[in-house]
Amino acid sequence: MSKVMEYVKSNELDWQPSFNDVLSDGLNGYRGALIVEEGKQLSPDRKLPPKIQLKQVIMVSDDSGIKFLTCELESFNHFVPMFEKYKEFFTPDSVNVLFVTDLDGNGTFTYEGVEFTAIMLDESSVWNEILELADLEKGDMKKLDAAEKIEKVYEEILDNDVKEAAKSYEEMLELVGESSKQLMGAV
Template identity: 45%
Template structure:
């Protein structure tokens, strides 16, 4: 078990993982949600769902810290609590891509010395956005294992140009709106 996997497990930060193991090329890969603010503990064996999560998370590492993380934040209000919850495992050299539902503009900013790439997300998914930004198509990943999908997307995205303009964290906060994610179809 990688140290990062152990950290996430021991701190109960994993939520509904669909993949949680070593990949073919990397020490550890994770797909699922990551807990930012846990739910209230009702008893020794009962806890409410988390109050805040990073959803659609894709995480890769070959070290003790998170080398790559892409996820959705339903609101920019979750950003500071996210950094607080994960500051021990965030790296100055990591590639962190946040798709934020209540943003009207994209940008790259530094927060506590760590660079974050933020994109507005309204109708798409983190996975589809990552494929677009890494110039991959779903056909490129057809008939590949979960491990191969994570490896392929990570290897492609870390060599792509995200084409984001530099902003301050305050500028990014000024792009926050009150709309949230637009849902289509039956709910």
């Protein structure tokens, strides 16, 4: 298990994981959500859902830290708490793609020496968006098991330029608007 996942497990920061295992190349793959700020403890055995979480997380990590992270942030204002919670695991080599529901524009910015690309998320899912960025077809992915899917996305993301227009963190804050995500349900 990677240091990142040891930290996540020992601090009970994983939330509804659908995959957490070693990938074929010895890296660790994770899909699910990660807690940034816990929900209120109602009783010894009941707790509200997290106040802030990284949703739809796809993460690849090794012993040195996070190699690749993509997720949904409900608000760009949650970026700093997220960074503070997991900052010891981000490296200048990490590939980090955040899909944010309240941004009115995209950008790539550097925060404390780590680069992040933040992209508006309005109607789709992180999975659909990252497949598009990685230039992968959904049909090809259906043939793969859970570990192979994460590996394939990671490999392709490393080969593709996921950067948006360079912006400062302060310029990214100016792009915060109303949440534009449309809830999709049965019609």
